[in-house]
Amino acid sequence: MAWFKKTKPKDTNKRVKIPEGLWVKCNSCKEIVYRKEVERNLQVCPKCNYHFRISAKERLTLLIDGGTFQELAGDILPTDPLKFKDSKSYKDRLEENRKKSGLTEAVITGEGRLNGIPVVIAIMDFHFMGGSMGSVVGEKVTRATEEATQKGVPLIIVSSSGGARMQEGMFSLMQMAKVSAAIARHKEAGLPYISVLTDPTFGGVSASFAMLGDIIIAEPKSLIGFAGPRVIEQTIKQQLPEDFQRAEFLLDHGLIDMVVERKNMKETVYRLLTLLK
Amino acid sequence: MIRYYLDFEKPIQELELKIEELRRLSNGSDKKAEEELGRLEQQAETLRNEIFSKLTPWQKTQIARHPDRPFTMDYINMITDDFIELHGDRRFADDPAIVGGLGSIDGINMVIIGHQKGRGTKERIRRNFGQPHPEGYRKALRLMEMAERFRKPVLTLVDTPGAFPGIGAEERGQAEAIATCLMVMSRLKVPVISVVIGEGGSGGALALSVADRLYMLEHSIYSVISPEGCAAILWKKNGEIGQEEYARAADALKLTAQDLLKFKIIDGIIQEPSGGAHRDPEAAAMNIKETILSTIEELKDAEIEKLLEERYKKLRRIGKFTRQSE
Numbered sequence: 001m002a003w004f005k006k007t008k009p010k011d012t013n014k015r016v017k018i019p020e021g022l023w024v025k026c027n028s029c030k031e032i033v034y035r036k037e038v039e040r041n042l043q044v045c046p047k048c049n050y051h052f053r054i055s056a057k058e059r060l061t062l063l064i065d066g067g068t069f070q071e072l073a074g075d076i077l078p079t080d081p082l083k084f085k086d087s088k089s090y091k092d093r094l095e096e097n098r099k100k101s102g103l104t105e106a107v108i109t110g111e112g113r114l115n116g117i118p119v120v121i122a123i124m125d126f127h128f129m130g131g132s133m134g135s136v137v138g139e140k141v142t143r144a145t146e147e148a149t150q151k152g153v154p155l156i157i158v159s160s161s162g163g164a165r166m167q168e169g170m171f172s173l174m175q176m177a178k179v180s181a182a183i184a185r186h187k188e189a190g191l192p193y194i195s196v197l198t199d200p201t202f203g204g205v206s207a208s209f210a211m212l213g214d215i216i217i218a219e220p221k222s223l224i225g226f227a228g229p230r231v232i233e234q235t236i237k238q239q240l241p242e243d244f245q246r247a248e249f250l251l252d253h254g255l256i257d258m259v260v261e262r263k264n265m266k267e268t269v270y271r272l273l274t275l276l277k
Numbered sequence: 278m279i280r281y282y283l284d285f286e287k288p289i290q291e292l293e294l295k296i297e298e299l300r301r302l303s304n305g306s307d308k309k310a311e312e313e314l315g316r317l318e319q320q321a322e323t324l325r326n327e328i329f330s331k332l333t334p335w336q337k338t339q340i341a342r343h344p345d346r347p348f349t350m351d352y353i354n355m356i357t358d359d360f361i362e363l364h365g366d367r368r369f370a371d372d373p374a375i376v377g378g379l380g381s382i383d384g385i386n387m388v389i390i391g392h393q394k395g396r397g398t399k400e401r402i403r404r405n406f407g408q409p410h411p412e413g414y415r416k417a418l419r420l421m422e423m424a425e426r427f428r429k430p431v432l433t434l435v436d437t438p439g440a441f442p443g444i445g446a447e448e449r450g451q452a453e454a455i456a457t458c459l460m461v462m463s464r465l466k467v468p469v470i471s472v473v474i475g476e477g478g479s480g481g482a483l484a485l486s487v488a489d490r491l492y493m494l495e496h497s498i499y500s501v502i503s504p505e506g507c508a509a510i511l512w513k514k515n516g517e518i519g520q521e522e523y524a525r526a527a528d529a530l531k532l533t534a535q536d537l538l539k540f541k542i543i544d545g546i547i548q549e550p551s552g553g554a555h556r557d558p559e560a561a562a563m564n565i566k567e568t569i570l571s572t573i574e575e576l577k578d579a580e581i582e583k584l585l586e587e588r589y590k591k592l593r594r595i596g597k598f599t600r601q602s603e
Contacts, residue, residue, distance in 0.1 A: 001282065004360060006449070042467065053371060055302070075600050075601040076598050076599075076600060076601075077599050077601055078598060078599075079597050079598055079599050081529070081540070081597040082529065082531045084529055085529065086511040086512070086529065087511070087512075104601075106409060110552075135595075135596035135598050136596075136598045136599050137600055138596055139596050142593070164479070164480075164501050164502075165501075166501060166502050166507055166510065166530075168501075169500065169501050169530050169531050169532065170499060170501055170531070170537055170540065170542050171540070171542070171595065171596055171597055172501050173479060173483055173500075173501040174483075174592065174595040174596070175595070175596060176456075176459060176483060177459050177462075177463065177483060177592050178592045178593060178595060178596070180459035180460045180463060180487075181459070181460070181463035181464070181487070181588075181592050181593075182465050182593075183460060183588055184460045184464045185464075185589070187460075188464070199312070203480070204479075204480055204501075206452035206456075207440075207451070207452040207455040207459075207480045207484075207576045208455075208456050208459055208480075209456070209458050210452070210456075211450070211452045211453040211456040211457075212456050212457070212460055225447050225451075225452065226442070226445075226446065226447060226451035226452040226455070226480075227440075227442030227446075227447070227451070228442075229468065230357075231442045232442045232443060232447070235442050235443060236443055236444065238444075240444070244444070244447070245447060253448050253450070254450075255450045255453060265281070267602060275476070
């Protein structure tokens with residue numbers, strides 16, 4: 001073989017390889033930052049204030065008073081109503097996500113107290129199938145909403161989702177209507193619903209309960225929208241502006257009430273609930 | 278009329294052209310030609326029934342998007358005794374991708390709203406291919422609230438590839454507009470009837486179809502994502518995707534009226550004439566009209582509170598899950 005035909009093996013290791021665990025690259029400013037420092041900072045980049053995606057469990061400890069949380073409907077599990085198969089079956093995909101995330105589904109729901117105020121809360125987790133909404137997410141959020149209505153307490157939903165779950169087809173789409181109907185009843189009962197949007201919130205979740213809050217709060221720099229940026233780019237064949245669909249962009253366009261940092265979230269929600277009393 | 282034929286409609290095309298030709302030549306006096314005509318028509322009917330009874334989900338998708346298929350305004354013109362279109366959301370603009378107004382069907386006054394696709398390049402662009410912006414949904418909301426005030430039932434006709442994904446749509450709150458439609462429709466204090474007449478494209482379609490009764494035309498589709506979108510997510514990384522992948526995705530998504538009736542996601546299927554709604558729009562329209570009238574008859578005396586409770590329960594039941602066995 002001629003020497004010049006030899007191609008250099010592509011060495012991906014030559015790129016800056018960050019050792020597992022010790023350092024972490026910020027999704028926003030691309031700076032390499034010390035993981036411990038990020039953790040101490042509630043998973044917020046110390047350089048640019050980007051809020052890293054955190055698990056529902058971490059979020060729970062940041063919002064709900066210790067020892068007061070009681071999970072609701074934690075035993076509801078997904079099935080495969082369409083027998084959906086692509087390269088992998090939906091069942092296998094679910095199993096994989098269960099192992100990877102340590103969760104049974106993309107949302108945790110329950111009741112607890114927030115600085116002493118009894119609330120019902122639903123927290124989505126992007127680590128389970130991209131936080132997508134299928135029958136289980138829809139059912140759990142609906143039950144949580146009904147529980148809040150019945151108990152006469154405020155509802156808090158923290159969203160993080162790529163949208164409706166394709167693998168459950170129309171069952172997923174109809175969850176948007178189901179949850180929205182439950183929220184309509186909660187509103188009619190004169191109870192507050194606070195919607196917290198985190199990175200990212202899109203599609204079937206933003207186009208249903210996430211945008212229906214009496215008060216809508218977003219974490220800084222979160223990407224929030226109806227259609228994903230890639231879909232929009234392909235449709236209009238234009239590059240999108242840098243700040244497009246960021247929390248601050250939504251605030252400018254009058255679509256949300258405020259952008260609040262993670263460290264101030266609990267206190268802000270508490271003050272809002274107090275003022276709405 | 279120049280008709281558009283899909284690949285799998287081509288055998289029908291040959292026969293239909295032959296029939297037309299013969300009819301033109303015979304002008305009704307030649308007995309032999311008349312006999313031949315009758316025989317050919319019989320043959321065409323059999324062929325249409327044969328092809329249309331075995332449509333695959335991907336073929337149904339193409340029928341649902343057929344350029345000759347009747348659109349919302351076509352049906353409105355065929356089923357109403359009177360209709361006045363109303364425009365604008367009173368906030369930003371009038372969205373031509375959603376039409377709505379006051380109409381009367383067999384003497385029953387109602388508010389009619391639907392997605393509107395265009396025919397011909399210019400009109401298709403003006404209607405944005407039936408993809409609404411937020412102002413379209415806000416116009417729909419305005420009309421629904423008006424219906425509630427004047428106690429008129431609401432009829433919606435659903436036919437859209439989806440809500441438009443664009444910069445302006447995002448800036449003006451596409452997600453909020455759709456979400457509000459879902460919430461308002463779930464509590465609207467008048468009967469709501471929805472009919473999917475063509476393409477039921479995801480959230481953009483759902484926004485007009487939270488109803489007491491949701492029907493689909495026999496060859497319409499309703500899906501959480503388009504077969505093309507689904508195929509792109511699943512198989513694009515393995516290289517080029519095309520018809521074969523779209524067909525696989527359409528199969529997997531279970532988007533036909535027949536599948537969705539089985540899942541109890543819709544309440545009924547409205548039959549289409551032989552060879553699809555586009556072969557005989559009047560017949561399709563009459564079937565829709567009949568269904569609307571019988572549904573109105575069924576719902577008109579219902580107490581509002583009970584109607585809302587039933588509507589809620591209907592949505593509440595949708596979803597498949599199990600309980601952890603311990």
